[in-house]
Structures are given as structure tokens and as C-alpha cells.
Amino acid sequence: MTHTPHSSGAGQPVLVNPHDRAVPLLTVEALREAEVAAQSALPAHTLMARAGAAAAHFLREQLAHAPSWASDKPVWFAAGPGNNGGDALVVATELHRAGVAVEVCMPVEVKPDDARWALAEARAAGVHIASSVPASFDAYGWLVDGMFGIGLARGLEGVFAELAERLSARARSHGHVLSLDVPSGLDSDTGNVVGSGPAVRATHTVTFIAAKPGLYTGVGRDYAGSVAIAPIGIDTEDTPGAVRLNAPSLFVAALPARDFGTHKGTFGTLAVVGGDTGMCGAPILAARAALLTGAGKVHVGFLGSDAPPYDPPHPELMLHAAARLALDATDAVAAGCGMGGSASARQLVDAILRLRAPVLFDADALNLVARDEALAAHVAQSATARGAPCVLTPHPLEAARLLGCDTAAVQRDRLAAARTLAARYAAVAVLKGSGTVIAAPDGRVAVNPTGNAGLATGGTGDVLGGMIGALLAQRLPPYEAALAGVYLHGLAADTLCAQGDGPAGLTAGELAPVVRKLMNRLFYAPSYAA
Template structure:
């Protein structure tokens, strides 16, 4: 599974991401601009899929090709014809529909039959010696649970020992948002055609995509002149945002960060945020917290400046700070509410997380100097919906949060979505299942806030912070695995990613 691959494939992936509903027009426009027919594009897609399967499994001598009743099925017919011509035994099962096949898919089907290919019904028995399965069932058009016989074929493929190459999308996974409303193909590899789609990067994508590949099908010139509305980012992008420091720099050059939170009994949350900020390069970090937390935090990390959170000190600290981060361990008592009320009056760049977001859901406001970093449950409270609605379309949820609250939104999760009020949208393609543990969000808040203090714009700080955070977790997982990863384990390797000149190419 791709979650277990720890994003080893991302170095070669495109950064362009297009909404699923725009793909059809993109294909037509690209074909027209280059004087191609859509059937020629289909042949290129089939050729690319065939060549990838041959590279991945060069010794496989019997392929099973599953074709749907659409253009994705047309790609499958092309793959089957090429494989058979190369001497590979091919068994092709097709799902028939009540409507005629699209013109291009029908041409591909006829070419397969003309080459001596045989089409078996979807309910035909599978051969015993299948070594590769080509998934050309549903593609990018899915918006509901697969119906019969598609669901049955997906279930059989998932139970089979042969690896699956999915053409464009694992069948059952929605290209628009990464939801899996029913039976969904467990692909070992997925080849995305022309551009990447959101559903390959966020939502439930990592459970089904396997290793992701993309082939532009010779359309790179056209794509270069048509900027994508969304972007994928990973560790290779960090050097865009994080430059080496001047030899003469001093702590005052790298931001004075105020971190507010940590009610009684939650020293750990605020300490992790504050230390993460130091580890991400903040020049000075001042913590205002419950008085009971002062000694434990100073003992654990003496480089921090720690004091009790009272109104007078908060006012002084707000004047001193370049950036404010509030929320980790803040709680929802009057103590935390009063602190947030004071911080709201400040116009400096700030980050709100955790209980600051829960309080924001009660007293909503719109501001452009703020990053908010909700997980899906917090996002649901902010929008007054169920968590399942957030997860059903993470792209839409992030955009809606921006419209309601302004600034920059970091919607955390597998395939974190970052959006701003200028229409920018990015999917962070780093991270792994080991990050599903307490404290990871506190670490992320500290990293992003530290980068804000180092003079990155809010959106850039959010992007760079998410990537550095997830990339550090991936580095930990490569050493130790994902189970048992602690949030503070990231401190050991975070330095590699906030100093991108140190990243081994």
C-alpha cells in the first residue's frame, strides 16, 4: 500500500493537480491543440499502462484485464491488445452496459477483437494462473458505490494474490475527493493519465492507490501553458521556501514567537508546540501557560522562556512578539477564553489550533492574519456539520472554511489540504500512518508558527511547515516503522527538512 511506501515515489511525480470534473475538457483541449484524436490519446494511455506493467512485472506471462463500459475500459482493451501481441497470455473480462460504448472505447474494443482477442463475460471463471491484474473498470467518473457486476469483480481482485495495476484510479475510489463509498480496488500501482487528481492524494487515497505514477501522454507542452488550479507538494519543494541563513544572522532575525496555552494538566501540549518551534528555527520562543506548568516545561527544555499566563504578562508578550500561536492545551475554561479574547485584538500574524478552534466555532470571526489548523473533527465543529461530511470532500471543506474564517486553512489528515483566501490550494503529499498519535498536531503548530516568524508569508509557512512535519515523520518511519511513533520522535530528524540544503538528493 502507498501508506507503507512512505512516499518513496514522490520524487518523480508531477506537481499539477486538476479537479476530476475538469479532466474531460482538459483532454479535449489538449488533443485539439496538438491535432490528436481522442482515440489517439486512448492509445497513448493504453501504451503507457502496458509499458509500466511490463517494467513492474517483466516475468509475468498471464494477465487478467478487467474492462468497464466506458473509456477506462477502452484503455484496458488497448493494454490487452499490446500484451497479447507481445506473447503474453491475456484473459479479458468485460462489463457490458445498456448503452453503447463511447466511440473511442468501441474502436479499442473492435481493435482487440480484430487482433484475435476474446471477450469474456464479467461472471466468467478466472484462470488459475493469473500473475497480473489490470484494473480498467471505472476510472475517474465514479461518484457513487460501484454496482454489480463491478463490485463483485473488485472483491475478487482484492482476494487474489496477483498484483493490480489500476489505470487512472483504483475502481471504486472517487477521483474528485478520494472517498470510497463501496467496494474499492486495492491497487499495488496506479498510473494517472495526463495529470494528478485530488482523489489520488487525499481522503482514503493512501489505502488504495499503492505506488502512484503519472504519464502526461506527450502533452507536456500543452500542460505547461495551462497552469493547474491545485498543486501537490512534497519534501523536494522545501528549498523553494527555506533558504540557507546568512552567516551573520542572529536570533532576532528569526522571529520572536509567543505560544499561549497549556491549562492545568496539559503542559505536554504547549511544551511540544514550543519546542517544535525552536527545532524549526525560531529565534526566541516565549511560553505563557498555567503556573503549574512552568517548572516542568523549563526542566524539559531550558531554552524556552516560560511564564504564567495572566492578563498583564499577555499584553506585554503580545507587544514583544512577531508571531502568536494559541490553542494547544488552552482548554475552554474562562482562563483560556479570556486569553483568546485578548489575542483576538492583536493584528500580528497568528496561528490558532486545538481549543482555540473549538472556541472559534462558538464565536466565529473572519480575519486575514491567521492560520487555522483543524483536524476533521474540529473542522466539523467550525462548519456545524458531521465529521463524515468533512471527510467526504476535504477539498470543498477546506475552501468552505476559508470563505467563513479567512486567512489560511490547514485541514489536517492523510493528504493535508492547505487553502487560502486568494484561491490557492495545495495538497501535502507526505506523512504516514505513524502520525495517528497524540501530539502530532501540537508539533505541526510549532513548526508553522516558527516559519511565520522567519518571514514566510502565511500560505508559504503553512505549506512548508506541513511538508517538513510530514517528511520528518516519513524519515522516522523509514528507520523504525510506523507503529509506536511518538510526536517527539520527529525532533531527531526535523533538522534535515528545515535545512533543505542538508536533504540528500
């Protein structure tokens, strides 16, 4: 169900749908600061009351549209010992007063002052509260996870670990599992499971004050399900240095106009460089994607000896031996796909770094930079000479090589890894994966919400490189080019899956035609009546 903003009596939105909105994603530290500042000006328990009211509003809407097996049965709550348990108690009390049957399981009695207030309110209202866990959830419709929220320091244990596993199993089999604020056991900053796990894998999350990075990257997207934001009267829009959820508003203004008076030169010339012997398909995929993402002209430079003379599906592409490609006559270069690690490839990367044109490095170009200190230094230095940073598009293993660590270290904190890459190489870093992180050397960071498991197949990274390269050729600034490319790449996969063409069996070559349709539909549709 789609959630548009709803307003409370005080004029504050109860629920905000983050879809296509560049909402801030706040860390635990920033959330604590916002909460403390707000509480100082409010009566006691106000924020918990608002949070509970917002989540109750969400559940009432869901119950109104749920199948009878879910709407006609009691809503069951798992309440933890902290303030997340207090939130659950407020939600249960609100629903009970609205005539909805509820039951609360509180294995350990809540401790903080706000939560104790919520417990007293629930008891006064007559909410059924038990300490024992039911043997089966068959008697209940919606299940609500209110065990642990942000800032959890250790993995779930004992009865709470058991409940997390059972709630997750119910979500997989029947759906209708709601987590309050964050799924219990999930690190809201990193999107990883805390400790050795487990964590609740919910179908829906109502998150309070603001969305969190961990709901959108790492395994967080799988665990959080569909996310709605309950701001509870706290304005976080202008939080300094906040990570943003990637959305068209961050890049649409940078897209070139498609006026009648434009020509192919208006939209730039891209060179796609790579394709050592036996790997010529990679740059072809990238080049086709660049063509369909709107580049005016696309050249392909092959290092290998088995390059095709032309591309039959797209004879518009101009194919060359890499050594004969006039790179200094191009508006942008995307290099690395299928490039290999030869001495010739290394020399070509060094030559590309001397160009004034915007540069994207992917795949083998990144591996060459990672193992060559001189090239690595040149990447950072070239940003100054060029007046713009390179764009680096590593997957986690390539990022680990660039950072001199292992993949696990990258995945433990994807935002920190992307920021470090951006700072170390003075580049725009695109750390691919679930919830791709885009970080600029000036400190801007975004997490991408589009894409799915259909992208977990060979060649999709080449397509992304070609797309971002095409946007660089169209003179988008590097950060905006990366944001737009990543967003549209993921949205194309989402569109294909919605049509039944994925996630299983989706191929890289299917993405670019959908990207073309999305770009034209979203950004270039005529503004006048036909």
C-alpha cells in the same frame, strides 16, 4: 519502483513520477475540458492509444523487475463497459503484441466509440477475451483494473462490485494490482468511495492526463497505492486555479538564508500559548518542535497552575505564566494546544487577535472560535488589520465545528471544506488528515502527499502547530509556512517509518529531531565541497 519521466517517440513523457513535484491535481470538470480541447486537434482514438501505450510501458517495466511468480504468468485484465475498459483493451493489445501473455475479462461489452475501436483492435490482434470471471487468480501474475474511471456516478454493483473486492483482496495478499486512471469505485475529486462501495484497493495506479485530488486525500491514498502520471501529450501545468500537490518548490524560496552574519533575532521569536492545568505537555511538545524547526527564540505561556519552571531536555525554552508573557514583543504566536475553554482562555485568544504578529490557532483555540461568534468575526477582521491571514490547523471534527456542520460533511469533500474555511475566516486553513489540504483565502490550494498512520497518535498536531509557528516567526508568509510545516511533518513520519520506528508506536516527540535533520539536509546543506 521509482519512475522518472520517459519519452515516447513524439517527445512526450510516457510516465511522470509525481514525487517531490508540485504537479496539478485536476478535477473531473477540468480533465474533461483538457481532453476535449486536445481531441479536437488529433486523429480519432489518439488519446486512448497513448493512454494504453503508457500503461503498457509501465507494466513492461514492472514485469522486468517482478519476481518470477508474477512475471512468468499471464497479465489479467478486468474491462468495464466504458472508456476505462477501452484503455484496458489497448494495454492488453500492446502487451500481447510485445509477446506478453494476457487475458481480458469483459463481463459487459464496451459501448463508447473509442472503446469499440479498442475492442476491434484487440480481437484483430488475437487477444483472449472472455465474459466470465475466473474462479481463482492463482494462474495470473499482474492484475489490471480497467473497470471504471473518472466521473463514476454510482457505487459498484453486481459482478463489478465482486471484482473490486477480489482485486482488493489480491492486492493485500500478493500485491501487483494496477488500476488504470483511478481505482474503480473511487471518486477522483474527493478521494471517497462512490456510493456504498466497494472500490478497488490497488497497489499501483497509472493515471492519465494529470493526477487527481482524490488520489491523494481521503481514503484515496490507501486505494491508489503508488501513483505514476501518464500526460499522454496534454500539457496541464498551467491549468487556471488547479490544486497542487504540495512539494518543496512551493515553499523553498521563502525559507530564510542561514548566512554567517545572522543571529537569533534573524530567525524570530515565537510564543507558544496554551497548557491549562493538567495539559502542560501539549505546549511543551509544540515549543520543542518550534526550537528544532529553527526559531531563534521560543517562549511558552501556560494558563495552568501546574506549569514546570523549565524544560529539562530543552532549557533553551523560556517558560512563563501566560498572563506575564509579553506577546507584543514576539514575531509570531501559536496558540491553542492544551489551552482549555475557560473565560481566561477566551480573553487570551481575543488579545492575540489584536496583535500585529502572525498567528496560528490550533486545538482549543479553534473550539473557542467555533462557539463564539464575536471571536469568529474577529479572526476574519484581524487579517485586514494584520496584513496577513491567520493560520488555522483543524482536524476534521474541529473543522466541522468551525463550519457548523458534522464531520461526515467535512470528509465528503475535504477540498471544499478547506476552501470554505479559508474564505469564511480569511485564513490559511490546514485541514489535517490523510492528504492534508492547505487552502489560502486567495484561492490557492495544495494537497500534501507526505505522512502516514504513524501520525495517528496524541501530540502530533501540537508538533505541527509548533513547526508552522516557528516558520511564521522566521517570516515565511502564512501559506508557505503552512505548506512547509505540513510537508516536513509528514516527511519526518515517513522517514521514521522507513527506519522501522513506525507506524505502530511512533510518538509525537520523535518527529521534531527528524524535521531538523530533514531541513538541514534538504535546504541548508553546504553548496561547496568540504
